Amino acid sequence: MKPPILLAILLSAELVCASPTEITPLPAPTTPVANQSRTTLKHRKRPLFYSATPSAVPNIIALNQQLPVGVKNASVRSQNVPISPVERKVYTVTGDLWRVKMEDNDDEYHLEISARGASRTANRIVAEIPPDPAYAATRRQLLSMLPGNYIFQPKTSRDFKQSIPIRVTGYAFFDGHHWSSKSLRGNKHGTRFTATLWEIHPVWKVEPAH
Numbered sequence: 001m002k003p004p005i006l007l008a009i010l011l012s013a014e015l016v017c018a019s020p021t022e023i024t025p026l027p028a029p030t031t032p033v034a035n036q037s038r039t040t041l042k043h044r045k046r047p048l049f050y051s052a053t054p055s056a057v058p059n060i061i062a063l064n065q066q067l068p069v070g071v072k073n074a075s076v077r078s079q080n081v082p083i084s085p086v087e088r089k090v091y092t093v094t095g096d097l098w099r100v101k102m103e104d105n106d107d108e109y110h111l112e113i114s115a116r117g118a119s120r121t122a123n124r125i126v127a128e129i130p131p132d133p134a135y136a137a138t139r140r141q142l143l144s145m146l147p148g149n150y151i152f153q154p155k156t157s158r159d160f161k162q163s164i165p166i167r168v169t170g171y172a173f174f175d176g177h178h179w180s181s182k183s184l185r186g187n188k189h190g191t192r193f194t195a196t197l198w199e200i201h202p203v204w205k206v207e208p209a210h
Helices: 004-017 057-066 135-144
Strands: 053-057 091-104 109-114 124-129 157-174 195-207
Touching: 053 057, 057 091, 057 124, 057 195, 091 124, 091 195, 109 135, 109 157, 124 135, 135 195
Parallel strands: 053 091, 124 195
Antiparallel strands: 091 109, 091 157, 109 124, 157 195
16 A cells, blocks of 8 residues: 555646546537538648747737628628638737637637736637647647646536636637627627637647746
């Protein structure tokens, strides 16, 4: 039998190293990939060579002032090609992670991120990681940064009392599926703290921010 002190040390080490895992295999999304809104853009591959623009959450929210041309037209909002020059850009955004959810409609990780040092009720943006094999390492990296020891599966969500400093890299994306002419907030696009339909999506790199 291990001495009590050694056992306590081992248990503490296990708790420190614990992090969530992902259900295997992933269940089929409730909305098939082919039927997902703007699916071609959502599943873009990481470019072989790219130059990322360093940014912060308020800068992404400020893209609300650069709405795509014709965005009030539903056919524009469903296009599978970039509907704005912004959607061709790669951004690296630094902020505080407050919430993670695996969506059941597409199995994507849905991250809500505020500005660094902001309160948990501050404005947030959404960043999403697809379930495609090319993003498996990105998903594992995200989970390694989260506290707790549980399994992520569709509809699983976690809201954090203490934010997690994070840096994400990916394409800018306008989630026109959630468009409302009355407001760019919410609209079944995350919590009420989500302040824009501009996302970082797909995200292919996540890392701790300092």
